[in-house]
Amino acid sequence: MLLAACASSRQLSIGEARQFAERRYEAAPDEVYDATWLALEARGASVIDGDRLAGTMVVTQAVGATFDVDIAALGAEQRVVFTPREAVSSTDWAELLDDVNRRVRATIKVWHDLPEWxxxxxxxxxxxxxxxxxxxxxxxxxxxxxxxxxxxxxxxxxxxxxxxxxxxxxxxxxxxxxxxxxxxxxxxxxxxxxxxxxxxxxxxxxxxxxxxxxxxxxxxxxxxxxxxxxxxxxxxxxxxxxxxxxxxxxxxxxxxxxxxxxxxxxxxx
Incomplete structure (x- = not known):
């Protein structure tokens, strides 16, 4: 969840938005990359440029800011950071981050417990x-x-x-x-x-x-x-x-x- 400073709606600068936009997952890099991509698509966003090896995406939304996603290994975890390309509403940014995080964690859980034929x-x-x-x-x-x-x-x-x-x-x-x-x-x-x-x-x-x-x-x-x-x-x-x-x-x-x-x-x- 975003910090209390973002609880009331206000405009966040690019730097402020990035401070609150880090999530970490215990999963393989390709799993986190695909789960993040699918979570964004499920929200109606579009990945207009993606580099799997570099762990990067450029994402557009029908309504809202275009943003960059960077996925990098941090020990045994994968760190995912979202960075908007313009100032964003704190409430909209919080909703996006929380929803994507929820979807990614749920998807990875399913993948780690696939059923059998x-x-x-x-x-x-x-x-x-x-x-x-x-x-x-x-x-x-x-x-x-x-x-x-x-x-x-x-x-x-x-x-x-x-x-x-x-x-x-x-x-x-x-x-x-x-x-x-x-x-x-x-x-x-x-x-x-x-x-x-x-x-x-x-x-x-x-x-x-x-x-x-x-x-x-x-x-x-x-x-x-x-x-x-x-x-x-x-x-x-x-x-x-x-x-x-x-x-x-x-x-x-x-x-x-x-x-x-x-x-x-x-x-x-």
Whole structure:
């Protein structure tokens, strides 16, 4: 909360406003950066310039001053400082800082306690709170990672061979797309790669009402492989679900037929 000096409404100079605008969080730098960005967007503000590595943002509001945000490590904590570019009303400034602080702390708490995927065999449904999806019923293999926040469903109950793969991940919501990370993991699983797969530096995709779609040329141990893929990102408040389906290009027709069924099986609650 702002100090008592700001309790009654008055104009604060840039220097005065900055004195009261420091907050600290025990979380990773990228978490604090994303949580702050999302909190500002939730208020209707716009980040018009952001540098994740430098930990800086320039923020505009529909009503109110433009301001700068600076995020820097301070020991085990992240220090966040807001600096307006002009004098501000003490009450408006206090409301903004308190609301953003509340949102950031709540978001980080959610991210540190993400739920796990659960599978209901009777309904053939994978679910987390607020979301469920039905994988292809005839696929034979389902495998959770150790955190149970990522799950792979594969066509065949076999290891060490190429295997059509559907990957679902529950993760914290991010300010920039993260589908490429899920896609890389899914392709590595689908290829049963024993060495590090080399991926292209860009991801080109077609978009339609059932998500994103494309073909990637990757290199598995020096061998070029063309991979067809489908994907969708589903925001769930402070979290998001990313779903991708991948298959060798020669089996693209199989994935093309299955993806609309998987996409349509999604339920958001």
């Amino acid at each position: 659960k599978f209901d065999g009777r309904r053939n449904a994978l679910s987390v709170p607020g979301y469920s999806l039905q994988p292809p019923a005839e696929w034979a293999w389902l495998d959770f990672d150790i955190s149970r926040r990522r799950v792979n469903v594969q066509e065949k109950r076999a290891r060490g061979v190429e295997n059509l793969t559907l990957t679902l991940e529950l993760e914290r919501r991010r300010t920039r797309p993260s589908m490429v990370n899920t896609l890389q993991r899914a392709v590595t699983t689908m290829l049963a790669a024993r060495v590090k797969v080399k991926f292209p530096s860009t991801l080109e995709a077609d978009e339609d009402g059932t998500g994103s779609h494309g073909v990637w040329r990757v290199f598995n141990g020096g061998e070029a492989r063309d991979v067809a893929w489908h994907g969708v990102e589903v925001p769930l408040g402070d979290t998001q679900v990313t779903v991708v389906m991948v298959c060798p290009l020669e089996k693209r027709a199989r994935c093309d037929a299955l993806w609309p069924q998987v996409f349509d099986s999604q339920v958001n609650r």
